[in-house]
Amino acid sequence: MDRLDLTVNGQKRQMATDAAHTTALDWLRGNGLTGCKEGCAEGECGACAVLVAQSDGTGGTTWTAVNACLVPIAALDGQEIVTAEGLGSPESLHPVQEKMAVAGGSQCGYCTPGFVCSMASEFYRRDRRADVEGAPHAQHGPNEHDPNEPDPHEHGPNGFDLHSLSGNLCRCTGYRPIRDAAYALGDPDADDALATRRDQPAPEPARTDLQAADGRFVRPATLADTVAMLAEYPTAVLVAGSTDWGVEVNIRGRREPLVIAIDRLPELRALEFGDEFVEIGAAVSLSEVERFLAGRVPMLAELIPQFASRLIRNRATLGGNLGTGSPIGDAAPALLALGARVILASAEGDREVELSEYFTGYRTSVRTPGELIRAIRIPLPLADLTGFHKIAKRRFDDISSVAVGFALDIQGGVVHDARIGLGGVAATPLRASSTEALLIGRPWNAQTAREAAASLGGEGTPMSDHRASAEYRSIMMSQAMLKLFARPTAQSTAQMGVGA
Numbered sequence: 001m002d003r004l005d006l007t008v009n010g011q012k013r014q015m016a017t018d019a020a021h022t023t024a025l026d027w028l029r030g031n032g033l034t035g036c037k038e039g040c041a042e043g044e045c046g047a048c049a050v051l052v053a054q055s056d057g058t059g060g061t062t063w064t065a066v067n068a069c070l071v072p073i074a075a076l077d078g079q080e081i082v083t084a085e086g087l088g089s090p091e092s093l094h095p096v097q098e099k100m101a102v103a104g105g106s107q108c109g110y111c112t113p114g115f116v117c118s119m120a121s122e123f124y125r126r127d128r129r130a131d132v133e134g135a136p137h138a139q140h141g142p143n144e145h146d147p148n149e150p151d152p153h154e155h156g157p158n159g160f161d162l163h164s165l166s167g168n169l170c171r172c173t174g175y176r177p178i179r180d181a182a183y184a185l186g187d188p189d190a191d192d193a194l195a196t197r198r199d200q201p202a203p204e205p206a207r208t209d210l211q212a213a214d215g216r217f218v219r220p221a222t223l224a225d226t227v228a229m230l231a232e233y234p235t236a237v238l239v240a241g242s243t244d245w246g247v248e249v250n251i252r253g254r255r256e257p258l259v260i261a262i263d264r265l266p267e268l269r270a271l272e273f274g275d276e277f278v279e280i281g282a283a284v285s286l287s288e289v290e291r292f293l294a295g296r297v298p299m300l301a302e303l304i305p306q307f308a309s310r311l312i313r314n315r316a317t318l319g320g321n322l323g324t325g326s327p328i329g330d331a332a333p334a335l336l337a338l339g340a341r342v343i344l345a346s347a348e349g350d351r352e353v354e355l356s357e358y359f360t361g362y363r364t365s366v367r368t369p370g371e372l373i374r375a376i377r378i379p380l381p382l383a384d385l386t387g388f389h390k391i392a393k394r395r396f397d398d399i400s401s402v403a404v405g406f407a408l409d410i411q412g413g414v415v416h417d418a419r420i421g422l423g424g425v426a427a428t429p430l431r432a433s434s435t436e437a438l439l440i441g442r443p444w445n446a447q448t449a450r451e452a453a454a455s456l457g458g459e460g461t462p463m464s465d466h467r468a469s470a471e472y473r474s475i476m477m478s479q480a481m482l483k484l485f486a487r488p489t490a491q492s493t494a495q496m497g498v499g500a
């Protein structure tokens with residue numbers, strides 16, 4: 001097969017393509033849709049944002065904004081895409097385009113189509129109005145957040161979540177006019193085509209097998225087909241959300257003979273909140289995980305808003321985050337603290353591995369070439385006190401220098417169990433086993449927290465690099481412990497002398 005079938009801006013297109021690694025951005029621009037721009041080609045600026053019709057999980061469609069620079073066009077075979085050109089025209093502006101123009105939200109205009117697509121995604125979010133201040137968070141979980149930190153969900157009077165624009169950068173306008181435009185948006189008209197489209201199902205995944213000069217891109221229909229293929233071609237590259245893979249292709253020039261798409265495999269898209277564990281399919285996007293959990297796993301409710309930007313989270317998966325084996329991935333420290341297990345699938349069947357035993361070295365793991373991550377299981381009940389601390393140069397949309405996940409069971413004022421996950425302080429994510437041992441059986445008071453903080457600062461083997469020095473990383477681990485202790489009550493804050 002050398003042809004892709006897509007619906008772009010409402011029109012069906014059958015497009016010949018000769019490249020298995022061509023990004024959606026290059027393909028769209030090559031076909032005349034030059035509204036979407038390339039600013040960075042690595043998911044940082046949002047100039048390339050477009051809308052993709054995705055399932056809302058209840059039989060309808062949600063217009064999801066994604067970075068077209070990271071997604072291979074082959075991964076969108078059979079899907080529906082809307083670009084800024086498809087939203088409106090100079091003669092008939094879309095409400096989002098009109099508000100941007102009126103508010104003065106565009107100067108050179110380079111970033112504008114991307115902003116408009118991210119904004120349109122939020123404009124069409126069904127539960128947007130439920131998110132006005134004081135109303136329950138239909139999408140994002142509880143409203144509570146650490147009062148010492150900026151709120152990761154800042155809503156306008158129309159419920160618009162400003163952080164839906166967190167993946168879009170503008171170098172000339174300044175962000176206030178853009179925010180004014182977002183907060184001035186009303187609701188879609190009754191005859192708005194994209195609003196009406198939400199009531200219909202999103203397209204099913206296509207069975208793609210694109211043989212091109214630079215490689216082959218395959219989307220198998222089932223997990224059985226996928227693992228059979230992996231058994232035959234163990235060096236094939238798996239791609240889920242493509243937020244890491246897209247960077248490899250664009251910036252590092254990676255080309256592989258065989259790429260296997262797993263992001264739509266039903267077996268990797270499970271979401272279950274059972275009695276004994278929470279199961280999260282490896283290919284569920286972080287935005288979907290956040291919506292599904294709605295704050296029921298507080299550690300993840302803290303983590304997800306700090307993970308990249310909304311554009312990235314709309315595609316990034318937990319399977320991909322663990323699949324890279326990166327020592328600075330954000331999911332591992334949180335999942336280690338939650339005592340998570342990884343379900344690995346292969347042609348031989350499933351096996352379950354403790355995440356604490358999963359990583360074996362720098363970007364290596366116990367996963368064999370014929371295996372993929374099918375799901376992540378978080379045992380229940382959850383610990384009483386959890387916390388996720390990401391230390392980065394920017395509060396949002398940045399890679400961690402250090403990340404710490406805490407899960408403490410405190411009964412009658414005594415620490416009964418403690419799990420601490422660390423990222424960014426060794427060649428692998430790891431558990432802070434000495435500090436955990438120190439905590440268990442001790443009263444949860446200022447003295448214990450101080451001793452644990454000192455111990456935590458000595459965990460791992462932090463290095464100095466362009467993000468942070470080794471000393472800074474150690475100090476930040478200690479601080480994270482003190483912040484955890486300071487968090488629950490004002491009394492403990494005073495006891496510690498924090499902020500004095």
Ligand SMILES: Cc1cc2nc3c(=O)[nH]c(=O)nc-3n(C[C@H](O)[C@H](O)[C@H](O)COP(=O)(O)OP(=O)(O)OC[C@H]3O[C@@H](n4cnc5c(N)ncnc54)[C@H](O)[C@@H]3O)c2cc1C
Nearest residue numbers: 043240241242243244245308317319320321323329330373
């Ligand atoms: C701008 C930007 C910001 C980012 N910010 C953050 C951040 O704040 N924190 C953070 O941790 N990461 C961040 N990342 C990295 C990336 O988004 C995450 O690692 C993400 O979770 C990857 O998921 P994915 O589905 O997109 O993976 P993909 O790109 O599809 O795959 C990544 C790797 O994992 C493998 N893989 C994917 N799924 C599986 C599976 N089920 N089983 C086995 N292997 C698999 C693939 O073969 C590939 O090698 C950022 C990336 C970008 C571009």
Ligand code: FES
Nearest residue numbers: 039040041046069
């Ligand atoms: S071009 Fe910058 S995010 Fe895609």
Ligand code: FES
Nearest residue numbers: 107108109170171
């Ligand atoms: S208007 Fe110029 S970059 Fe945003």
